[in-house]
Amino acid sequence: MSADSPASRDVAELPSPEEVICILKKQSPTEDVYEIFSLGQGGQDGGKPSFALRRLSYARSDDGENEALQHLVDKFLINDLPVYLQPGQRRRVHVIVSTHSGTGLSTQFYNDVLAPLLKAFDLTASGEPEQGGAEQQSSYHLLITQDAESVKEFSRDLAAPDRDEKNIEHTVVLLSGDGGVIDMLNGYAPMDDADIDTDPQRQPLVAIIPLGTGNALFSSLHKIVTTPTASELVQGLRTLLHGKAAPLPSFKAVFPEGSRTITYSETSNPTSTGDDSIKAVDPTPGLGEQTEYVTHLYGVVVASYGFHSQLVWESDTPEYRKHGADRFQMVANELLGESHAYRATVEIGRSSTTAGGQIAGDETLDRDRHSYILATLVSNLQNTFCISPASQPLDGQLRLVHFGHVDGAKTMEIMMAAYNNGRHVDMRWGGTAAQGQDGNKGEDGVGYDEIDEVRITTHEEDARWRKVCIDGTIVEIPSGGRMVVSTEARRHLRVLVDGSTTYKFAS
Ligand SMILES: Nc1ncnc2c1ncn2[C@@H]1O[C@H](COP(=O)(O)OP(=O)(O)OP(=O)(O)O)[C@@H](O)[C@H]1O
Known part of the structure; x- marks a missing residue:
């Protein structure tokens, strides 16, 4: 980080608006001095990623002609840290660095950017959650994840506070992808569900610094932000x-008896863990498959069955993991080549007529191969x-995107249309070009429905084709078993x- 001394500067030296995070006005007896914080990012052309927090001071010329500076000031001036980032007797601030998110850049980003940025506002990390002493009022609790349970455990603790901690508000800054938010939700929601009196103001406020692979929630929340353009990380800091x-908003997925999550992680003990509900099988040395019985999960992004869940699952298996970033393309090619027809019954539930005019009631999709x-x-x-x-x-x-069994080329065409501003939802096809193995020759297309609930019953015998995906978590459901996904009226977290x-919809 560079910290230049306050001085009048040529406007040409101003950072590009796309890189500006925020501007602070500094006290000066003679003139207005502005401190501009911006983010420099390197390695975007394939080199090693690097980040630099830049901190430069500019004085506004007296005649007010410095239009470029004024433009930035109008957009990015903040007076102080927002209230939700001010720790105190009634508020704790936590920063969680999810070390396995994305390509593992969270720690570097925290050290090079976030910690110095917060320090510029006199906010520093304490080792432990503060207890409210005057000396600790401007420190935050730093959590560096140690394993896949770290965030969930943290969140469970927030949901079950000691009596005298009950009225404390929590702000959680998450350096992660969607997984961090989902771990927070699945740690918090079960306890929250049991406590019907929870004051929404007391529900944790999550601030996302998007350091995952997909960052679906962050992208979707910021899609309507129009000015000025910025990288996701700059936008994350601006929002912070x-x-x-x-x-x-969230949904709940309920699974039939016998459903199990499937995860892969390094394990030094490939045999039984001793817990009846947890088994560990080790298909490759050092990387084991863990399965754990599961009854339900909460999600904020996606619940899927078919090509999407298959791609998420198979690209995470040890067999493909060893191929690094290429594995997604490899698995996609493999699956498109196989073009499996997923045998399932899909029922849609709507409790009221939707804004889009779709009628309330239940409907079963008119096909059994998907x-x-x-x-x-x-x-x-x-x-x-x-x-x-x-x-x-x-x-x-909740919206359902679905199509029946088509060949790999058509699936590819549909996916490509999604990259074209979501044009896939208008795709229709008919006759022999669309003919699937189920022999359906009528006009077909991508289905796109507003729903309250979807019930998916798999009729597959082979376990390979019985994997569903809930926000990246893979669950294997038994043959003939039914997964029910429904929107939740209750909100558990704030974002x-x-x-x-x-x-x-932000009320
Ligand atoms: N030290 C760790 N050891 C093992 N697992 C970890 C560790 N730290 C974080 N994790 C897990 O890694 C996952 C990271 O998921 P996250 O969504 O943040 O990244 P991603 O999958 O790359 O991004 P996205 O979901 O946005 O595509 C989380 O589920 C988290 O629990």
Whole structure:
């Protein structure tokens, strides 16, 4: 980080607006001095990623001609840290560095950017959650994840506070992808469900610094932010320092008896863990498959069965993991080549007539072989991959994107259209070109429905084709078993969204 001394500067030296995080006005007896914080990012052309927090001071010329500076000041001036980042007797601030998110850049980003940025506001890390002493009032609790349970355990603790901690508000800055938010939700929601009196103001406020792979929630929440353009990380820091809290919509997926999560992680003990419900099998040395019985999960992004869940699962298996970033393309090619027809019954539930005019009631999809079934609360699974173009940030409306069995080329065409601003939802096809193995020759297309609930019953015998995906977590459901995914009326967490954007559903 560079810290130049306050001095009048040529406007040409101002950082590009895309890189500006925030501007602080400094006390000076003679002139207005502005401190501009910006983010420099290197390695975007394939080199090693690097980040630099830049901190430069500028004086406004007396004749007020410095238009470029004034433009930045108008957009990015903040007076102080927002209230939700001020620790005190009634508020704790936590920063969670999720070390396995994305390509593992969270620690570097914390050290090079976030910690110095917060320090510029006199906010520093304490070793432990503060107890409210005067000396500790400007420190935050830093958690560096040690394993896949770290965030969930932290969140469970927040949901079950000691009596005298009950009225404390918590702000949680998450350096992670969607996984961090989902771990927070799945740690918090079960306890929250049991406590019907929870004051929404007491529900944790999550601020996302998008350091995952997909960052679907962050992308979708910031899709409507118009000015000025910025990288996701700059936008994350802008929202952190100039954001507003909004209730985060979620869904609940309930699984049939015998369903198990499937995860892979390094294990030194490939035999039974001793817990009846947890087994560990080790297909490759050092990387084991763990399965754990599961009854339900909460999600904020996606619940899927078919091509999407298969791709998420198979690209995470030890067999493909060893191929690094190439593994997604490899698995996609393999799956498109196989073009498996997923045998399932899909029922849709709507408790009221939707805004889009779809009639209330239940409906069973008129096909028993599928390529793609995906329910989502967000518009984008990645910055450029728009799976649900009608979804508005925070609208809480579950939407189902689905199509019957088609060949790999058609699946590819549909996926490519999603990269074109979500055009896939208008795709129709008919006759022999669309003919699937089920012999359906009528006009077909991508289904796109507003729903309250979807019930998916798999009829597959082979366990390979019985994997569903809930926000990246893979669950194997038994043959004939039914997964039920429904929107939740209750909100469990609050999320920070851009402070200068109007969110239609942010009340
Ligand atoms: N030290 C660790 N050891 C093992 N697992 C970890 C560790 N730290 C974090 N994790 C787990 O890694 C996962 C990271 O998921 P996250 O979503 O943040 O990243 P991602 O999958 O790359 O991004 P996205 O979900 O946005 O595509 C989380 O589920 C988290 O629990």
